[in-house]
Each structure stands twice: as structure tokens, then as C-alpha cells.
Amino acid sequence: MAALMRRYGVGARWYDVLSGERPVYRAGRLAGISLLDLSPGDAVVDLGCGTGLNFALLLDATGPSGVVIGIDRSAEMLAVAQRRIDREGWGDRVRLIRADAAELQPEAVTRTVTELRGGGDGRADALLATYSLSVITEREEAWRRARACLRPGAQACIVDMQPPRGFWRVLSPLARLACATGGADISARPWRMLERDAVDPASVRRVERKGGHIVAVVATVDGGSPL
Numbered sequence: 210m211a212a213l214m215r216r217y218g219v220g221a222r223w224y225d226v227l228s229g230e231r232p233v234y235r236a237g238r239l240a241g242i243s244l245l246d247l248s249p250g251d252a253v254v255d256l257g258c259g260t261g262l263n264f265a266l267l268l269d270a271t272g273p274s275g276v277v278i279g280i281d282r283s284a285e286m287l288a289v290a291q292r293r294i295d296r297e298g299w300g301d302r303v304r305l306i307r308a309d310a311a312e313l314q315p316e317a318v319t320r321t322v323t324e325l326r327g328g329g330d331g332r333a334d335a336l337l338a339t340y341s342l343s344v345i346t347e348r349e350e351a352w353r354r355a356r357a358c359l360r361p362g363a364q365a366c367i368v369d370m371q372p373p374r375g376f377w378r379v380l381s382p383l384a385r386l387a388c389a390t391g392g393a394d395i396s397a398r399p400w401r402m403l404e405r406d407a408v409d410p411a412s413v414r415r416v417e418r419k420g421g422h423i424v425a426v427v428a429t430v431d432g433g434s435p436l
């Protein structure tokens with residue numbers, strides 16, 4: 210736990226350059242966000258948002274009235290995310306909440322969405338978790354709490370990692386090293402929670418990138434259940 214805090218603490222300012230974003234992991238966020246059927250004005254919860262690498266893509270997909278709530282436990286990662294928000298002038302569309310995902314209070318999220326939208330019940334339209342649920346140790350609880358922030362019929366998307374497949378298995382040691390360095394459990398396959406909890410199995414869509422190392426799954430979920 211202490212090692213993980215250090216990893217996303219001191220390392221926060223180097224995360225965007227050292228995390229393999231351009232060569233590898235951006236492909237997963239692009240795939241996941243394009244699978245999420247976002248509409249103009251949607252409110253999206255970005256769980257374990259880190260330095261905010263999803264924000265520009267989410268704001269593009271939701272248009273000028275879309276809003277994003279980024280949740281993360283690391284003050285240092287959030288500080289980088291906040292600098293990004295300030296630099297890009299997204300302050301009226303993106304808010305950050307510092308919380309352990311396994312202790313997240315859904316009301317903190319709905320209150321923030323209501324504030325940004327200037328009304329409404331604050332339940333979000335979509336949830337995105339990129340490379341975070343494999344790092345979050347209490348992932349079932351985090352998943353349950355994140356879902357409670359959503360409206361019924363919301364879309365959720367989990368993008369995460371597994372060992373590469375087929376020919377690409379030669380890169381397995383590298384993938385395992387990348388995951389271990391980031392504190393991720395490469396065998397967690399957190400998208401299975403989404404496949405399990407989808408309201409309709411027909412709503413589940415899945416794509417793989419980088420030789421199967423990255424998996425993006427989207428489905429419609431119930432959302433809105435009180436804790």
C-alpha cells in the first residue's frame with residue numbers, strides 16, 4: 210500500500226511520459242471512449258482519473274455542455290490533473306474529487322454534477338475507468354460505489370490490461386513488468402464485473418488492442434442503486 214502511494218505520489222509528474230501512453234496505452238482509452246456512446250451534454254465519472262489523460266477526449270465527445278468528474282486517491286496525481294484543467298480552461302466543465310474509490314460517497318459526485326450543470330439530480334450518464342481498477346485493491350467495493358453515481362441505463366466502460374495473446378505473447382514479460390511497475394494486477398480482468406452486471410448481455414461490447422494486452426468493455430448498467 211505504501212509503495213503504491215509512493216508510485217502515484219512522487220511519480221505523478223512523470224506519469225504522462227513514463228507510462229507508455231503514446232506507444233501503448235492511449236490506444237485503449239481511444240477505443241474505450243469511442244465504444245462509450247456519449248451524447249452532447251453527458252456527465253461522465255472518470256474513476257481513478259490520475260493526471261486527467263481522458264479529459265480532453267471525454268470533453269470532445271460530450272460537447273460544450275458535457276461535464277467530467279475525476280476521482281482519484283492521490284493528491285499528487287490530482288495536482289497534475291488540476292494543472293491540466295487550469296491550463297486548458299476546463300474549470301467550468303471538469304471537477305476533481307479526492308477519494309479512495311472504495312470509500313467514495315456517491316452524493317459527493319451527484320452534488321458536483323448538479324453544481325456544474327446548474328440543476329438536476331446529479332446522476333451521471335456514464336462511467337469510465339482506464340487502467341485504474343486493476344490497481345485499486347478493493348475493486349468490487351469501488352465498482353459498486355461508482356455505479357451508485359449513475360442514472361439507470363447509464364453506460365460504463367472499463368479499459369484495463371491482461372497478458373498479450375497469440376504471437377504477441379513474446380511481449381508478455383514486458384507487459385508484466387509495466388503492470389508491476391504501476392502496481393496493477395495483470396490477472397484482475399476488472400471488465401468481468403461489468404460483463405457480470407450489465408443490465409442486458411446484448412449491451413456488452415468489447416474490443417482488444419495491442420495484441421490483446423488492452424481490453425475495453427462497454428455495457429449498459431443499472432446505476433442509481435443506493436448504497
Ligand SMILES: C[S@@+](CC[C@H](N)C(=O)[O-])C[C@H]1O[C@@H](n2cnc3c(N)ncnc32)[C@H](O)[C@@H]1O
Pocket residue numbers: 217238256257258259260261262263280281282283286308309310311338339340341344345346391
Ligand atoms: C495506472 S493509473 C491510471 C490513471 C488514469 N486512469 C489513466 O488512464 O491514465 C491508476 C490510478 O488509480 C489511482 N488509484 C489507485 N488506487 C485508488 C483508490 N483506492 N481509489 C482511487 N484511486 C486510486 C492512482 O492514484 C492512479 O492515479
